[in-house]
Amino acid sequence: xxxxxxxxxxxxxxxxxxxxxxxxxxxxxxxxxxxxxxxxxxxxxxxxxxxxxxxxxxxxxxxxxxxxxxxxxxxxxxxxxxxxxxxxxxxxxxxxxxxxxxxxxxxxxxxxxxxxxxxxxxxxxxxxxxxxxxxxxxxxxxxxxxxxxxxxxxxxxxxxxxxxxxxxxxxxxxxxxxxxxxxxxxxxxxxxxxxxxxxxxxxxxxxxxxxxxxxxxxxxxxxxxxxxxxxxxxxxxxxxxxxxxxxxxxxxxxxxxxxxxxxxxxxxxxxxxxxxxxxxxxxxxxxxxxxxxxxxxxxxxxxxxxxxxxxxxxxxxxxxxxxxxxxxxxxxxxxxxxxxxxxxxxxxxxx
Numbered sequence: 001x002x003x004x005x006x007x008x009x010x011x012x013x014x015x016x017x018x019x020x021x022x023x024x025x026x027x028x029x030x031x032x033x034x035x036x037x038x039x040x041x042x043x044x045x046x047x048x049x050x051x052x053x054x055x056x057x058x059x060x061x062x063x064x065x066x067x068x069x070x071x072x073x074x075x076x077x078x079x080x081x082x083x084x085x086x087x088x089x090x091x092x093x094x095x096x097x098x099x100x101x102x103x104x105x106x107x108x109x110x111x112x113x114x115x116x117x118x119x120x121x122x123x124x125x126x127x128x129x130x131x132x133x134x135x136x137x138x139x140x141x142x143x144x145x146x147x148x149x150x151x152x153x154x155x156x157x158x159x160x161x162x163x164x165x166x167x168x169x170x171x172x173x174x175x176x177x178x179x180x181x182x183x184x185x186x187x188x189x190x191x192x193x194x195x196x197x198x199x200x201x202x203x204x205x206x207x208x209x210x211x212x213x214x215x216x217x218x219x220x221x222x223x224x225x226x227x228x229x230x231x232x233x234x235x236x237x238x239x240x241x242x243x244x245x246x247x248x249x250x251x252x253x254x255x256x257x258x259x260x261x262x263x264x265x266x267x268x269x270x271x272x273x274x275x276x277x278x279x280x281x282x283x284x285x286x287x288x289x290x291x292x293x294x295x296x297x298x299x300x301x302x303x304x305x306x307x308x309x310x311x312x313x314x315x316x317x318x319x320x321x322x323x324x325x326x327x328x329x330x331x332x333x334x335x336x337x338x339x340x341x342x343x344x345x346x347x348x349x350x351x
Contacts, residue, residue: 003160003203005153006210007348008097010199010321011090013083014055014308021051027060028189031178045183045190050281050302054193054309056173057083063176072174072236076112079194080169081121087198088126088167095163095200099126102200103162104133104155108148108313110141110230111170111237118169141228142277143218143338144168144313145197146346150216152201153346160203169196170312175230175237184241191280193309197317211328211350215264219256224248224341245279245337249286253343257290257333260345272330274298275323275348277316278305279337287335300326313338 025046032042056063057079084107092099105119105128114121117136122128135155140147145168152166172192177185201213227245230237242248254268261267268291276287278301288297296302300322308318316336323332328350336344 003157003205004212005156005201005203006208006212008200008202008210009091009094010317010324011087011094011197012318012321013086013090013196015057015079015083015194017056017059018053019056019060020053021046021049023060024054025190027064031064032181032186042186042190045187048281049190049309050284050305051191051309052306055195057171057194058173063173066235068235073113076171076174077114077121079171080109080112080114080118080196081125083196084118084122084167084169084198085125087196088122088165091198091200092165097163097200099128101163102128102132102165103159104135104152104164106135106137106148106152106155106164106166108137108140108144108168109170110139110144110312111172111174119167122167139339140313141338142279142310142312142315143336143340143342143344145277145316146216146334146336146344147218147338148313149199149201149213149317149334150344150346152199153213153216156201156203160205162202164201166199166201167196168314168317170194170314172310172312175239177233177236177238179235180233180238184239187241188239191310193311195308195311195314195318197314197321199317209351211324211348214347214349216346217260218345219260219343220340221252227341228337229339246282246286248341249283249337250289253287253335253337254290256343257335257345261333261347264347266331266347270331271333273323273328273332275316275320275332275334276301277336278302278319279310281305
């Protein structure tokens with residue numbers, strides 16, 4: 001029997017501070033208004049997101065003051081390891097393992113700087129073995145959840161029987177910058193939330209009910225470096241968003257998905273469900289068009305966007321968690337878009 005990479009468990013974690021979107025809209029009006037932004041421009045950005053609530057790693061008042069690079073990254077170093085610890089403990093326990101039985105850690109994050117890396121910080125908090133392998137990945141942005149899970153599955157496939165822990169944490173709210181009057185920053189303020197996820201994967205021959213990770217792959221489009229990413233400003237990371245993202249999704253994603261599936265013996269018609277990163281309401285509309293779904297058809301993605309906002313790379317793992325809770329059957333295609341401009345794909349098969 002050929003060893004298949006199985007998703008043994010998945011857990012999510014959010015910070016303590018949850019706020020409804022209408023409160024965040026009110027606070028943003030004061031936050032940006034004091035810096036000369038036309039507050040009326042904010043309202044459509046907040047009202048049309050499909051978001052009802054978001055989680056923040058700091059209390060709201062923390063964001064309503066000048067925040068320099070050091071304050072932002074100090075907050076990142078306080079909260080990111082704590083969220084990862086919560087998610088990791090749940091995922092490892094749900095897999096029926098102990099922390100000491102983890103052989104590899106893959107960690108994805110693009111919203112803060114940690115050297116030593118986040119996995120090393122986590123090893124100071126939890127009893128991992130000192131010889132555990134570590135792969136920290138930075139810069140994947142919203143694509144990181146799918147690309148990182150794919151990297152974890154490749155490590156598991158390379159050494160059957162080893163337990164690989166995939167971790168992702170994004171503290172997007174730490175990028176809020178009151179002095180940035182660009183529309184991209186206002187949209188980010190209306191979208192971003194904080195969260196983390198952890199999953200355990202292992203390649204094994206024994207059949208079970210856990211979903212199998214069959215393949216993973218990416219597609220980057222040349223000449224699109226300015227579509228999405230960070231610019232480094234004096235007081236933090238400044239978001240880069242192109243308003244053309246929904247158009248790019250409609251024009252380029254389906255051919256890219258077909259090109260990913262075809263050499264793996266699959267077509268879009270063979271896919272029973274889609275697990276997509278919900279970058280925003282317009283992006284979800286475009287994704288549903290691309291994959292031939294009715295409006296609102298991406299139920300789990302829309303529910304996660306509604307309840308958590310856009311948590312960058314962590315978001316698609318929340319979508320996968322909801323899909324697993326509802327019960328997966330057949331082939332499912334995970335997808336996310338990130339800086340590069342990149343489409344990331346992963347195929348799951350469930351009994």
